[in-house]
Amino acid sequence: MTATMRPTAAPAAPGSLARCRDTVTPALRAAVERLDESSRAISAYHLGWTDANGVPVQGNGGKAVRPALAVLSAQAAGASPETGVPGAVAVELVHNFSLVHDDLMDGDTERRHRPTVWSLYGAPSAILTGDAMLALAQEVVLDSGSPHAIAAGRLLAETTRRLIHGQFLDVSFEQRDDVTLPECVTMAGGKTGALLSGSAAIGAVLAGAPAAVVGALTRYGEEIGLAFQLVDDVLGIWGDPAVTGKPVFSDLRAHKKSLPITYATGHGGATARELAGWLAGAETGDETELARVAGLVESAGGREWAMAEAARRVATAETAIAGLPAGPRAELIEIARFIVGREA
Amino acid sequence: MTATMRPTAAPAAPGSLARCRDTVTPALRAAVERLDESSRAISAYHLGWTDANGVPVQGNGGKAVRPALAVLSAQAAGASPETGVPGAVAVELVHNFSLVHDDLMDGDTERRHRPTVWSLYGAPSAILTGDAMLALAQEVVLDSGSPHAIAAGRLLAETTRRLIHGQFLDVSFEQRDDVTLPECVTMAGGKTGALLSGSAAIGAVLAGAPAAVVGALTRYGEEIGLAFQLVDDVLGIWGDPAVTGKPVFSDLRAHKKSLPITYATGHGGATARELAGWLAGAETGDETELARVAGLVESAGGREWAMAEAARRVATAETAIAGLPAGPRAELIEIARFIVGREA
Numbered sequence: 001m002t003a004t005m006r007p008t009a010a011p012a013a014p015g016s017l018a019r020c021r022d023t024v025t026p027a028l029r030a031a032v033e034r035l036d037e038s039s040r041a042i043s044a045y046h047l048g049w050t051d052a053n054g055v056p057v058q059g060n061g062g063k064a065v066r067p068a069l070a071v072l073s074a075q076a077a078g079a080s081p082e083t084g085v086p087g088a089v090a091v092e093l094v095h096n097f098s099l100v101h102d103d104l105m106d107g108d109t110e111r112r113h114r115p116t117v118w119s120l121y122g123a124p125s126a127i128l129t130g131d132a133m134l135a136l137a138q139e140v141v142l143d144s145g146s147p148h149a150i151a152a153g154r155l156l157a158e159t160t161r162r163l164i165h166g167q168f169l170d171v172s173f174e175q176r177d178d179v180t181l182p183e184c185v186t187m188a189g190g191k192t193g194a195l196l197s198g199s200a201a202i203g204a205v206l207a208g209a210p211a212a213v214v215g216a217l218t219r220y221g222e223e224i225g226l227a228f229q230l231v232d233d234v235l236g237i238w239g240d241p242a243v244t245g246k247p248v249f250s251d252l253r254a255h256k257k258s259l260p261i262t263y264a265t266g267h268g269g270a271t272a273r274e275l276a277g278w279l280a281g282a283e284t285g286d287e288t289e290l291a292r293v294a295g296l297v298e299s300a301g302g303r304e305w306a307m308a309e310a311a312r313r314v315a316t317a318e319t320a321i322a323g324l325p326a327g328p329r330a331e332l333i334e335i336a337r338f339i340v341g342r343e344a
Numbered sequence: 345m346t347a348t349m350r351p352t353a354a355p356a357a358p359g360s361l362a363r364c365r366d367t368v369t370p371a372l373r374a375a376v377e378r379l380d381e382s383s384r385a386i387s388a389y390h391l392g393w394t395d396a397n398g399v400p401v402q403g404n405g406g407k408a409v410r411p412a413l414a415v416l417s418a419q420a421a422g423a424s425p426e427t428g429v430p431g432a433v434a435v436e437l438v439h440n441f442s443l444v445h446d447d448l449m450d451g452d453t454e455r456r457h458r459p460t461v462w463s464l465y466g467a468p469s470a471i472l473t474g475d476a477m478l479a480l481a482q483e484v485v486l487d488s489g490s491p492h493a494i495a496a497g498r499l500l501a502e503t504t505r506r507l508i509h510g511q512f513l514d515v516s517f518e519q520r521d522d523v524t525l526p527e528c529v530t531m532a533g534g535k536t537g538a539l540l541s542g543s544a545a546i547g548a549v550l551a552g553a554p555a556a557v558v559g560a561l562t563r564y565g566e567e568i569g570l571a572f573q574l575v576d577d578v579l580g581i582w583g584d585p586a587v588t589g590k591p592v593f594s595d596l597r598a599h600k601k602s603l604p605i606t607y608a609t610g611h612g613g614a615t616a617r618e619l620a621g622w623l624a625g626a627e628t629g630d631e632t633e634l635a636r637v638a639g640l641v642e643s644a645g646g647r648e649w650a651m652a653e654a655a656r657r658v659a660t661a662e663t664a665i666a667g668l669p670a671g672p673r674a675e676l677i678e679i680a681r682f683i684v685g686r687e688a
Binding site for chain 1 (some may be wrong): 378379380382383435441445448449467469470471472473474476478479480482483486487493494497498500502504505508509511512515516
């Protein structure tokens, strides 16, 4: 048995996620319909709507945190949920564009217990489908009819470029042995913070909200994005494979310079040096060895720091939106707390 | 010696290309400056501004047909060349995004006599740099300050999706033996027609031109796009390697279902059948064999048809813009004629 993460009371997914997903899904499906037949079929598979033979399947399509943020963002600005929908569709498309390209770049063959796009359809199809989703995301925002569509489109493009920057840093870290914690935080801010931040702001932008409201939501999204990544990184070491769908100790197997690991290598004397030495090596080791390495990260404080930092980020996020209307604010807070408590 | 294509009087590049390039380059450089450091460095290399070590080099950056069309498009709508510049930068970025991704998908190791991005920096960097260029293209249009930026951004996104559709068809043709000429024309319309058409229209869209003007320029661009691809395909078989920078008979080596080849397999009795049989096979053959196959395409009428069809498309393009102001129209016509007469 390996030591996996199983809090006694993992919070149930907030009802707002399912409600917002129901609001957004018809528009997302309509957008995907506009794609050429190849991109459309492959996107439908990737989004969990069809199986590998193109046969429709029932699936919940993941947590859909980003579209929910976009919808609640519009409501936090006093607008209707519908005002946020084009933004929600767009951020979900950008998220999935990046997953399709990421899986190819990382050579990952499985996602959510199913073959990844490139492993099923080939690398060219994964590249082209991702490209098509990215172009479509912009189109959806520009077609929204919102008088603030230009600002929303600019936000989407800037967000995408920050996301790409984060991924570039992630790739560059693979060749380095001297990644610092601030660099790692910058990388996570790009890879995860940017899109959660953009998602939390885009509904308000489409609603023409004042800068203070957009700024508060941006800050909220940035902070929960970091919290999201911190928890993701903890799950990447101590997560339960049956729940996460990833191999046990997956990030250790990949020698990934994740946040808890980078914290540990910088904060633990002899343990830190032993860990750094192991990371710099090429061997993966068996499960016993990986459990030992996970123990090193933990005894150097990496796990505790990551969870405390995630909680701190969530608290900052809650403070950032203190001035927003109570209803959407309560749902945004619930989502933030769900993010740090989740198991997958 | 192999039979290469060398018309007696290849037209010199029109002065409008160099003039428009000079107008657009500062804005293109300023846009690329906004990219993250990795995308920026790799884009600068790809665009011919630096060598593989990041050292600035003198280069003319290619023919730059697309940005010239965007600038002339604004002028054809009665606006200043500057009105078209954001559109010109955007279409050049979309063009280069697609080249960077294409080279990776096709496994091509050289472009314009230099190593391709993926072969120099690796596949992940090629994917991410292309993605960043695509996002940036939209940003440039949305930042233009034009009251018609939304329409221009939508045109750009739709154009990109048509381009991707064309590339998907191109990839699918590799696995097929029954590609018809209409299918091949549709593919070329996506792969080349879409972006030349979008380029020829975007300046006018940014200028707020009436639908008739935008429509005429769209049609012009679509037609010269097809002509461009027809000539490209002829050069892919009979082009002079010293001029094109590609290996002799490059498209035959790749068993590519290009326009002249698809025409020939559909129009030549025994010769067509012999050609189709060779295409369906896997062998490449030596230069003598490839010269023989090129002869089959020629005797089945593929070369003559392609050049006649290119000339016909150019004539249609000229007719389409007959009602536009004389100055820009003359330059658009000069570019169209240059496209069919070029050697590389």
